[in-house]
Amino acid sequence: MPDQPPRHQVPWITQYATPSLIAAIAYQGHPAAEDPGWRESGAPDSEAYGRWCTRLCGMACLRMALIARDGHAPTLFTLLSGCLKAGGYVEHPDGSVTGLLYRPFADFTWDRYQLQADVITDLDPSRMIGELGQGRLVMASVHKEIRRPDREPPGTGGHLVLVTGHHDGKVTFHNPSGHTPQAGIATLPMTVFDRFAAHRGIALHV
Numbered sequence: 001m002p003d004q005p006p007r008h009q010v011p012w013i014t015q016y017a018t019p020s021l022i023a024a025i026a027y028q029g030h031p032a033a034e035d036p037g038w039r040e041s042g043a044p045d046s047e048a049y050g051r052w053c054t055r056l057c058g059m060a061c062l063r064m065a066l067i068a069r070d071g072h073a074p075t076l077f078t079l080l081s082g083c084l085k086a087g088g089y090v091e092h093p094d095g096s097v098t099g100l101l102y103r104p105f106a107d108f109t110w111d112r113y114q115l116q117a118d119v120i121t122d123l124d125p126s127r128m129i130g131e132l133g134q135g136r137l138v139m140a141s142v143h144k145e146i147r148r149p150d151r152e153p154p155g156t157g158g159h160l161v162l163v164t165g166h167h168d169g170k171v172t173f174h175n176p177s178g179h180t181p182q183a184g185i186a187t188l189p190m191t192v193f194d195r196f197a198a199h200r201g202i203a204l205h206v
Contacts, residue, residue, distance in 0.1 A: 042075025157198025
Protein backbone atom coordinates (compact mmCIF):
# COMPACT_ATOMS: atom_id res chain seq x y z
CA MET A 1 0.00 0.00 0.00
CA PRO A 2 1.45 3.44 -0.87
CA ASP A 3 2.35 5.83 1.92
CA GLN A 4 -0.55 8.02 3.04
CA PRO A 5 0.84 11.42 4.03
CA PRO A 6 -0.46 13.15 7.13
CA ARG A 7 -3.09 15.83 6.66
CA HIS A 8 -0.51 18.54 7.37
CA GLN A 9 3.26 18.61 7.06
CA VAL A 10 4.96 17.14 10.11
CA PRO A 11 6.88 19.92 11.86
CA TRP A 12 10.12 19.51 13.75
CA ILE A 13 9.32 20.14 17.42
CA THR A 14 12.09 19.92 19.98
CA GLN A 15 11.73 19.05 23.64
CA TYR A 16 13.77 22.16 24.36
CA ALA A 17 12.44 25.69 23.97
CA THR A 18 15.55 26.97 22.17
CA PRO A 19 16.84 24.52 19.54
CA SER A 20 20.14 26.37 19.17
CA LEU A 21 20.98 25.55 22.80
CA ILE A 22 20.52 21.78 22.49
CA ALA A 23 24.19 21.10 21.77
CA ALA A 24 25.28 23.22 24.73
CA ILE A 25 22.79 21.53 27.07
CA ALA A 26 23.60 18.04 25.82
CA TYR A 27 27.37 18.26 25.54
CA GLN A 28 28.69 21.39 27.26
CA GLY A 29 26.95 21.41 30.63
CA HIS A 30 24.72 24.39 29.94
CA PRO A 31 21.96 24.38 32.61
CA ALA A 32 18.65 23.57 30.95
CA ALA A 33 16.81 25.86 33.37
CA GLU A 34 18.73 28.82 31.92
CA ASP A 35 17.09 28.40 28.51
CA PRO A 36 15.72 31.92 27.89
CA GLY A 37 12.80 30.58 25.85
CA TRP A 38 11.42 28.34 28.61
CA ARG A 39 8.04 30.14 28.67
CA GLU A 40 7.28 28.91 25.15
CA SER A 41 7.11 25.36 26.49
CA GLY A 42 4.15 26.27 28.70
CA ALA A 43 6.17 25.54 31.83
CA PRO A 44 5.03 27.31 35.02
CA ASP A 45 8.59 28.43 35.77
CA SER A 46 12.17 27.89 34.63
CA GLU A 47 12.84 25.37 37.41
CA ALA A 48 10.02 23.10 36.23
CA TYR A 49 11.22 23.53 32.66
CA GLY A 50 14.77 22.59 33.63
CA ARG A 51 13.58 19.49 35.46
CA TRP A 52 11.33 18.19 32.70
CA CYS A 53 12.71 19.29 29.34
CA THR A 54 15.23 16.45 29.15
CA ARG A 55 12.33 14.00 29.58
CA LEU A 56 9.87 15.48 27.08
CA CYS A 57 10.83 13.61 23.90
CA GLY A 58 7.53 11.72 23.97
CA MET A 59 5.49 14.91 24.43
CA ALA A 60 7.40 16.52 21.57
CA CYS A 61 6.58 13.53 19.34
CA LEU A 62 2.93 13.76 20.34
CA ARG A 63 2.87 17.49 19.63
CA MET A 64 4.32 16.87 16.15
CA ALA A 65 1.68 14.22 15.45
CA LEU A 66 -1.20 16.42 16.61
CA ILE A 67 -0.02 19.29 14.45
CA ALA A 68 0.30 16.88 11.52
CA ARG A 69 -3.30 15.82 12.07
CA ASP A 70 -4.98 19.03 13.21
CA GLY A 71 -2.68 21.88 12.28
CA HIS A 72 -2.30 22.87 15.93
CA ALA A 73 -1.48 21.32 19.32
CA PRO A 74 -1.24 22.25 22.99
CA THR A 75 2.07 23.25 24.55
CA LEU A 76 4.53 20.64 25.73
CA PHE A 77 3.63 21.25 29.37
CA THR A 78 -0.11 21.06 28.70
CA LEU A 79 0.48 17.65 27.15
CA LEU A 80 2.76 16.69 30.04
CA SER A 81 0.15 17.68 32.63
CA GLY A 82 -2.50 15.50 31.00
CA CYS A 83 -0.13 12.58 30.53
CA LEU A 84 1.00 12.79 34.17
CA LYS A 85 -2.59 12.65 35.38
CA ALA A 86 -3.18 9.61 33.14
CA GLY A 87 -0.19 7.76 34.59
CA GLY A 88 2.08 8.13 31.59
CA TYR A 89 4.82 9.33 33.94
CA VAL A 90 5.29 8.45 37.60
CA GLU A 91 7.03 10.91 39.92
CA HIS A 92 8.84 9.39 42.91
CA PRO A 93 9.54 10.97 46.32
CA ASP A 94 13.28 11.15 45.59
CA GLY A 95 12.59 13.35 42.56
CA SER A 96 13.15 10.68 39.94
CA VAL A 97 10.64 10.00 37.20
CA THR A 98 9.58 6.77 35.50
CA GLY A 99 8.23 7.06 31.98
CA LEU A 100 7.12 7.46 29.33
CA LEU A 101 4.88 4.46 30.06
CA TYR A 102 3.42 3.42 26.73
CA ARG A 103 0.03 1.96 27.63
CA PRO A 104 -1.12 4.82 29.90
CA PHE A 105 0.15 7.18 27.19
CA ALA A 106 -1.95 5.39 24.57
CA ASP A 107 -5.03 5.62 26.80
CA PHE A 108 -4.34 9.32 27.31
CA THR A 109 -3.99 10.15 23.61
CA TRP A 110 -7.26 8.40 22.82
CA ASP A 111 -9.27 9.74 25.77
CA ARG A 112 -8.07 13.32 25.41
CA TYR A 113 -7.38 13.72 21.67
CA GLN A 114 -9.07 10.74 20.01
CA LEU A 115 -5.67 9.79 18.63
CA GLN A 116 -5.23 6.03 18.35
CA ALA A 117 -1.82 4.91 19.57
CA ASP A 118 -0.80 1.27 19.14
CA VAL A 119 1.88 0.00 21.53
CA ILE A 120 4.41 -2.14 19.63
CA THR A 121 6.86 -4.42 21.41
CA ASP A 122 8.34 -5.99 18.27
CA LEU A 123 9.22 -2.90 16.26
CA ASP A 124 11.81 -4.41 13.96
CA PRO A 125 12.55 -2.85 10.55
CA SER A 126 9.86 -4.81 8.71
CA ARG A 127 7.20 -3.84 11.24
CA MET A 128 8.35 -0.22 11.05
CA ILE A 129 8.00 -0.22 7.26
CA GLY A 130 4.58 -1.84 7.53
CA GLU A 131 3.29 0.82 9.94
CA LEU A 132 4.66 3.64 7.82
CA GLY A 133 3.09 2.04 4.75
CA GLN A 134 -0.29 2.32 6.49
CA GLY A 135 0.21 6.06 6.78
CA ARG A 136 1.07 6.09 10.47
CA LEU A 137 3.73 8.03 12.31
CA VAL A 138 5.90 5.89 14.55
CA MET A 139 7.38 6.90 17.89
CA ALA A 140 10.46 4.68 18.06
CA SER A 141 12.67 4.09 21.08
CA VAL A 142 16.30 4.71 20.21
CA HIS A 143 19.45 5.79 22.01
CA LYS A 144 19.72 9.57 22.20
CA GLU A 145 23.12 9.46 20.50
CA ILE A 146 21.39 8.69 17.22
CA ARG A 147 21.91 12.41 16.66
CA ARG A 148 25.59 11.46 16.04
CA PRO A 149 25.09 8.34 13.91
CA ASP A 150 28.71 8.18 12.77
CA ARG A 151 29.65 7.04 16.28
CA GLU A 152 29.18 3.66 17.88
CA PRO A 153 25.87 3.64 19.80
CA PRO A 154 26.40 3.41 23.59
CA GLY A 155 23.21 1.37 23.82
CA THR A 156 19.66 1.14 22.55
CA GLY A 157 16.46 2.84 23.65
CA GLY A 158 15.75 5.52 26.24
CA HIS A 159 14.79 8.27 23.79
CA LEU A 160 11.85 8.69 21.41
CA VAL A 161 11.97 9.98 17.85
CA LEU A 162 9.10 10.34 15.38
CA VAL A 163 9.65 8.28 12.24
CA THR A 164 7.81 9.85 9.31
CA GLY A 165 8.72 7.84 6.22
CA HIS A 166 10.97 5.40 4.41
CA HIS A 167 12.42 5.16 0.93
CA ASP A 168 15.11 3.03 -0.71
CA GLY A 169 16.20 1.40 2.53
CA LYS A 170 16.35 4.65 4.45
CA VAL A 171 14.12 6.10 7.17
CA THR A 172 13.38 9.75 7.86
CA PHE A 173 12.65 10.85 11.40
CA HIS A 174 12.22 13.97 13.49
CA ASN A 175 14.41 13.98 16.58
CA PRO A 176 13.18 16.10 19.54
CA SER A 177 16.77 16.41 20.78
CA GLY A 178 18.51 16.89 17.46
CA HIS A 179 21.36 19.31 18.11
CA THR A 180 21.73 20.45 14.49
CA PRO A 181 19.17 20.92 11.71
CA GLN A 182 20.52 17.77 10.05
CA ALA A 183 20.08 15.81 13.27
CA GLY A 184 16.65 17.33 13.90
CA ILE A 185 15.17 16.07 10.65
CA ALA A 186 17.37 13.14 9.74
CA THR A 187 17.49 10.44 7.10
CA LEU A 188 19.56 7.34 7.82
CA PRO A 189 19.91 3.88 6.32
CA MET A 190 17.58 1.54 8.17
CA THR A 191 20.60 -0.57 9.11
CA VAL A 192 22.17 2.40 10.90
CA PHE A 193 18.92 3.43 12.58
CA ASP A 194 18.42 -0.13 13.77
CA ARG A 195 21.75 -0.14 15.62
CA PHE A 196 20.34 2.49 18.02
CA ALA A 197 16.82 1.05 18.20
CA ALA A 198 15.26 -0.88 21.08
CA HIS A 199 12.59 -2.43 18.80
CA ARG A 200 9.70 -0.94 20.72
CA GLY A 201 7.51 2.07 20.16
CA ILE A 202 4.09 3.44 19.36
CA ALA A 203 2.26 3.81 16.04
CA LEU A 204 0.11 6.94 15.85
CA HIS A 205 -2.92 6.93 13.55
CA VAL A 206 -2.86 10.50 12.30
